[in-house]
Each structure stands twice: as structure tokens, then as C-alpha cells.
Amino acid sequence: MESLTRRIVIMKYLAESKEKTFDMVLQTEIKHHQVVNNHHRTMKEPRKKYLRDEYLRRWAKANRTKSSFLSQNKNWLDITLVLDTEDDSFDQDREKRTRRAENEFDIMQSERTKRRKTEELRKNYSGDQLAYAVQMKLRECGKKDAAKLCKEATLTSPTRPKKILNKVNSESQHKQLSPYHALCLQLNRGMSKATYCLLRSVQKEHNCRLFPSYARVLEAKQSCYPPGMLIDDFDMKLPLQALLDHTATRLIELQREAFELLPNYLERKYEMITKYGFDGSGGQALYSLPASGIDTATESKLFATFICPITIKVQDTNIIVWQNPAPSSPIYCRPLHLQFAKETPE
Template sequence: MDLDRPDCQGPSGVKLVTRRNMFDRMQALGLPSLEEKLNSLKDQILSCDNFTEDQIESFKASFARFKSQTKQRWVKAHKKEDVFLKYNQSWLEGTIEIPVVIQKRPGRPPKMFEESSERTKRRKTEEIRASLAKEFIIHAAQVELRKSGKRDASDILKEITTSSPLRATKYKKAFSETKTKEPTQLAPLEALSMFVEADLTRRQYKVIRNTNKKFFPCYSLLQKEKQKCYPPTEECNVTNSSAESNLQALVDLTVMRLSTYLNEVLITLREEEKDSLKVICKWGCDGSQQCQFKQTFENDADSGANIFQSCFVPLRLVCGKEGKNIVWENPTPSSPRYCRPIRFRFVKESTDVTQEEIEYINKSIQGLQPTRVNLQEKELLVRHVFIMTMVDGKVCNAATGTKSTSKCYICGATSKEFN
């Protein structure tokens, strides 16, 4: 039996061969077992290297069904050929699809109209353009675009062909500008603002950046921009049990960052307003307990079980007489977003520690100098006002020398006197 000659016509790329033809070819192989015959027959059919992947997958699926049915019927016939042929005549008349190599016709293969070159398109539409006026062709194109769901394209075609002659030129110019304009990358400062606002982790930002690497800057640029938000390293003092930043450097950095953000607003101020700029800040100190880790200190008396911290928060940038004109105001004054830590120490909160911290901060505030800001070749001076309002009852008692918690730290009266 010859499998190269189909028993009947099949779809394109396959030929239909009867199961009897396949069985006779398999028996002619002379192999000892049915399994070996079936596998050898499949290998012979797939020996052609010109089959496509789809043809191979389709044939493997159909041959698997043929193999399973043949083995079941062969066992049922007690592995005797005459019995198998006697009881499976109708089944053997069925067909199985065998892949064939499609012979390409000589010459250039035909192309779809949209895939043709501009010259071929002109040649194919030459007869239509010669027999019909342009109004008919334009109207037909509008109708076909609308029928295919492209309503916007149909409306634009109608607009540029029926309106003023310059309308098409304006459309072309606007499209060329949008096409040539490349999307600009997000500035590192803007990306850092998004990073902080969304409370992202480093991994989350990298996942977002992978969606559009041309728009989002790399994380290393965000790290460099974040370093600009810290005071200079030489202005910071870190020991085994404490860390502090020079208040002057911290305030100067805060004012410089604000002036960069408010540059356009500061330019519009009058001269007398520029000379009366003042930043108002609140500050305070407090202590708390924390879990004590197995951290060794140089001094055995030190411990990480308690921490005492002082910090400040900028509230407003004002100008004008008595500071009535508000240039900038903290949108979240109670949030830690704008909090600037001045100093923290691993010490337990007490009256002596609180008074020492208040005296230290007040001394630093008294030594503050106005911050110099360069604006359009002119130097502005921004003065600083610190108000101690970030306090609790214990800090107030320590600051005013009130030893009893039942007394008012303002007037010293007890609850009995109030009643």
C-alpha cells in the first residue's frame, strides 16, 4: 500500500487515507509486536522535514486516537489478523488525516491589498479612479469606515475634505508634532515625590519602572535626589548612644528646599515682602520606651530600652507686616512627613533630661542666623521663629519646674483650688 497516494480528497495540507491502508502498511513492516509496528509507521510518516509545526501536532493527535483504537480492537480479536479484519470491516473503511507538503506554485505569491506597495495599490485602483469622480470615492470611503466601526476616521475624512482647504494642512501639522514629540522622562524629584507619597518599596518601584523605563528614572537617581534632602554629613554627629544634626544646617536645608519649590511664587512678591520673609516652626521633645535588642554599647551603663528625641516641623512661610501674608502653609502639620529630627539619645525621660534638652535647643535657636536664598541674582534673608508647642504634660511640668502632676503648670493651682 502506498500512503503517498490519498484514498480521497482532504482539506488543504492533508490527505485522507483509510485505516485499512494504514493497517496493511503496518503489517508489511514485519515487526514482532503491534506497538513497534505502530511506532515505526508514525516515524516513517513524520520523516519528512518540510512539515509545519501545526501539521505535526495535528497528525500526532489523530494518530494517537488511531493507535488506541487499533490496540483495543486487536486485543479483542485475540491478536489474530483474520478475526480482526472480519469484525472491523466498517471501522477500517474510515479515514485518517496524513500531512502533506504543500507545493508552492512558481512565481511571486499574491499579496493582500494592504500589504502591497504604494505603486501596486495605484495600479490596482487605476480603473476605479479613472471611472469615478473623487467625490464618489471619498463618500464611499466615509461610508465604509463608518460601517467597519471607525467612526472617528470617517468624521475626520469628512472634516478635511468638506471644510476649508487649510483644514487638512492643520491636521497634518498637528499630527506631525505629536508623532515626533518624544515623551519626556519624569524628573528624579517628581519620581521621588511619587515614591514617598505612595509609600512604595524599592522592589515595588522597580516593578512599576519596568512598565516604561523611558518615563521612570532608575532607582539610583532617586537615591541621589534623596541625599539632597539630608543635611551635610559634616554637620551631623553620630555616636554609639546618640545622633544629632546641627540646627542651623537643618533649618537652612529646609528653607532652601522650600524656596526651590516656591521659586515662581517668591519671584512675584514685592520688594518689602521679600525683605520680611519668615518661617514659623514648632518644636518639642519627648521620650518613649522600646524593645531592648542585644546591642552592645561602649559604655556598659548605656541601654537601648529608652529613647529621647527632639524635633521641629515647619508650619508657615510668611511675609509682609506682622507676617499676615502666607506664602506657604504645611498641609499636614500633624503628620511626620515634614518632621525634622534634631537629636535623639538612648536615655530615659526624666525631669533633668527634659530640662537639659530644652536648654540645649533654646541655645541652638538663639544662635540661628537668617538663611540666605539666591533668587534671580538677588539674595533674600529668611528669618526663623521657633515655638515650643510639641509637648505633653510631663514635658510641660519639667519645663516649668512643676513637681506635682496634680498642679497646673501655668499658675501652679491644684484641682482643689479650682473647685
């Protein structure tokens, strides 16, 4: 039998050190020696570690120079490696081959072949016997959950399989919120972007897709802003017609199903009734406001002008397509003009 020396392993490692580690080269050489000499012996792990550490120590002592290392360690390199332990990887390979043979029935064969090979089983045994055999085989293979599920589905009440199937289907089909519903939830609960993204990531870890991505929520939020908005340091205002058009368009989009119930709804004309109002408030925070331009007494007071949609109906008829469920609520108020100004009787 050809011996495996330290010189063979280390010279191989010096030639391949840029691509492989010392342990990889050592294992490769041992495998090659096993194949050539037809044996299953290998080195013990402590001896592998000693060989690697001793090589590194001697390599450093030789200033990491190949010629110096070979001349200083000639006798040490010629020592034969001790292979006195059975290699467990051969047993593992044997187990893998066995598992491949067992899985060949599921992977390599068609449904027609499977039906033909199991025909004798189905003829000679009843469904309850086969179900019990499957349960016991699954438990024998360590698949306890699958065995329990098989028992629940086949060996209990006749309605249990349908209940299990309905439960699986209902849990696997989570209906995702629309971007507008998610935006409404975020605004009503005062959630920041970080809080929203954290909740979404936790749900994704549990295979739930209830919340849409924050990018889609942001797009929905941008679509809620009417065009033509003018903002400076002291007020915000919108063209009245632009605000009315945007409000009507958004309500029609959200109530499209109600509009589609009307005959020839695309050819009809509609009328939106709104109301408007003013209100002022004082004691506003003064931080992050301009230091000049208006007096401090005015900066703490905010005067707001709003419009509120009441109904949308078909023109010249009494058919109401949409009606505000809470006309006195601030939720439906649309800001027309916000300004730092003091409220006056006029």
C-alpha cells in the same frame, strides 16, 4: 537535465560545515538546481530529514574521517535526489511582489503624486461613499479593527471624530510624576525598592511612563538629607544652622511659584519661624545594636529632638509666602538629635 546527487550536497556541506548547517546547504543546492534547470520542484520534508540523519549515521561510522566516509559510501553518494514536490516559496515570492506593488503607493510616492492619482476618485464619488469603500477594503484585507475605527469616525455622529482624537491624545500623553512625588508615594506606602521597580516595569509594558526611574528617586532622596550629619553607634545629630538652612532652601525650591509672584522677590529678605520640641519613647528593638558601650536598659529607649517650620514670610511685613498646613503633624518635623537615652524631668 543535470541530476542532483547526494555527493554534490554532502561535499558542499563538508566544505562549508563551519559556516552553514546541513539543511542550509541542502536548500541552497536545491535552489541552484531549480535556477539552472528552470523548474520549481523540491524535496519533501521527510526525505530531507532522512538524508540528514542517514548522513550523520554514516559519518559517525566512518569515525568522522572524510577519506573513510567517501570510500565506504561510494554507491550511496551517487544516488540522485528525488525532487517531486512543488516549491511553495515561489508562490510566496509572487505574493510578496504583489504586496510590494500595493505598498508602492504608500512608500515610494510623494503626497503630491498621491493627490494627483486620487483626484478622479475624489471628483466622481462623495466622501461617504469613499469612507464606506475604505471600510469594506480594510475588512477585506483582514484589518477588522481599522475598519471598525473608520466606521466609528466617518459613518456615525459628526462629533465622534473629535471625541476619538481627544481620547487618543489624552492617552498618549501620560504625565510622569516628579522624582519627589514618586519618593513621597514610596515612603507613604512603605514600598521597597523591589516593589517600586516591579510597579514601574508593569506600567512600561502597558506603554505608561507614570513612575520615573529609581535612580532619579534615589537622587531626590539624597537631596533631602541636610549636610553635616554626624552618626555613630548611639546617636545622630546635626548642626542647627545647617538644618535650618537646608529646611529653608527646600521650602523655597518647592514653593518657587509662590515666591515668583512677589515683585522683586530676589531682592527681598525672608524670615522663617520654627518651633522645637523633645520626646522620648521606650520599648525599642534590641536586635542589631552594639553589645557594649551603654547599658541594655538605655538601649531600648530613644530620645529625639525635633524642629518644625511654621511659616516663611517677608521680613518686616505680614506677607506670608508659605505656611505649615499641619504644624502639629510629625510629617513636618525635622530631626535635630536622635540618641539612645532615657527621658528625664530635666
